[in-house]
Amino acid sequence: MSDLLKIENLNYKKNNKAILEDINLNLNSGKIIGLLGENGAGKTTLMRLIAGVNSLPEGVITVDGATKKSEIKQNVSLSDQLGGFNRNTKIGDIVRFYQNVYPDFSESKYLDIAKFLELEDDKRLSALSTGTKGKFIIALALARETKLYLLDEPLSGIDSMSRKKIISSIIRWKDDDSTIIISDHYVTEIASLLDDVIIIKDKTIYQVSSVEAIQEKYHLGVEEYYEQVYEGSVSK
Numbered sequence: 001m002s003d004l005l006k007i008e009n010l011n012y013k014k015n016n017k018a019i020l021e022d023i024n025l026n027l028n029s030g031k032i033i034g035l036l037g038e039n040g041a042g043k044t045t046l047m048r049l050i051a052g053v054n055s056l057p058e059g060v061i062t063v064d065g066a067t068k069k070s071e072i073k074q075n076v077s078l079s080d081q082l083g084g085f086n087r088n089t090k091i092g093d094i095v096r097f098y099q100n101v102y103p104d105f106s107e108s109k110y111l112d113i114a115k116f117l118e119l120e121d122d123k124r125l126s127a128l129s130t131g132t133k134g135k136f137i138i139a140l141a142l143a144r145e146t147k148l149y150l151l152d153e154p155l156s157g158i159d160s161m162s163r164k165k166i167i168s169s170i171i172r173w174k175d176d177d178s179t180i181i182i183s184d185h186y187v188t189e190i191a192s193l194l195d196d197v198i199i200i201k202d203k204t205i206y207q208v209s210s211v212e213a214i215q216e217k218y219h220l221g222v223e224e225y226y227e228q229v230y231e232g233s234v235s236k
């Protein structure tokens with residue numbers, strides 16, 4: 001285990017409104033970490049900042065020793081909602097785009113995941129159901145061979161069968177020394193995956209804890225604990 005992600009004194013505003021304040025974080029490699037917070041808490045914003053998609057006006061983010069946005073971008077795999085692609089694009093063409101843009105994209109890994117998730121190369125984006133699109137997004141993100149994966153709501157709007165398949169693929173294709181940060185409102189479903197959780201509340205990181213420590217200290221599952229944090233009925 002080594003330091004993989006370090007965030008120091010991050011503050012982020014949008015249209016003069018504070019979105020994230022005084023964010024400090026240190027993560028080791030080799031874990032699956034849940035990023036939890038209510039709607040609008042700033043989870044997507046934080047992921048986009050870590051991945052170098054959004055510019056960072058204040059603070060320092062270091063990923064595996066890199067601090068430059070361009071370097072970080074090449075080393076972090078952020079799940080992409082594919083909004084930048086034309087709806088008529090075939091998924092095989094999007095795979096080729098990923099191969100060209102990301103040197104760490106593994107075609108063989110993609111093909112294995114795509115087979116497991118039953119994705120068909122000649123389908124167009126517009127023809128994909130929400131569940132199939134969700135699976136495709138996960139296959140693209142996991143097919144990169146990198147140390148940090150950021151999966152933003154991978155289960156959102158997806159039926160329970162497809163959610164199970166997506167969760168299985170995360171477990172199956174995670175390398176031992178890579179780290180996955182996963183945000184989702186299906187906390188109970190992802191809870192069994194998680195080593196640690198990061199809870200965002202009131203624009204900042206309220207707590208970083210192992211799931212084990214939460215169970216030992218509060219005798220609660222992750223979802224119950226997280227809900228009680230938001231209700232103000234437990235304290236750290």
Ligand SMILES: Nc1ncnc2c1ncn2[C@@H]1O[C@H](COP(=O)(O)OP(=O)(O)OP(=O)(O)O)[C@@H](O)[C@H]1O
Pocket residue numbers: 014015019037038039040041042043044045046
């Ligand atoms: N383009 C934007 N312009 C202004 N404010 C924005 C913009 N995008 C996000 N925000 C605000 O930033 C805050 C954090 O949003 P963000 O999407 O990061 O939260 P989230 O935790 O991912 O929420 P959700 O769980 O609903 O996806 C919210 O208050 C949102 O209204």
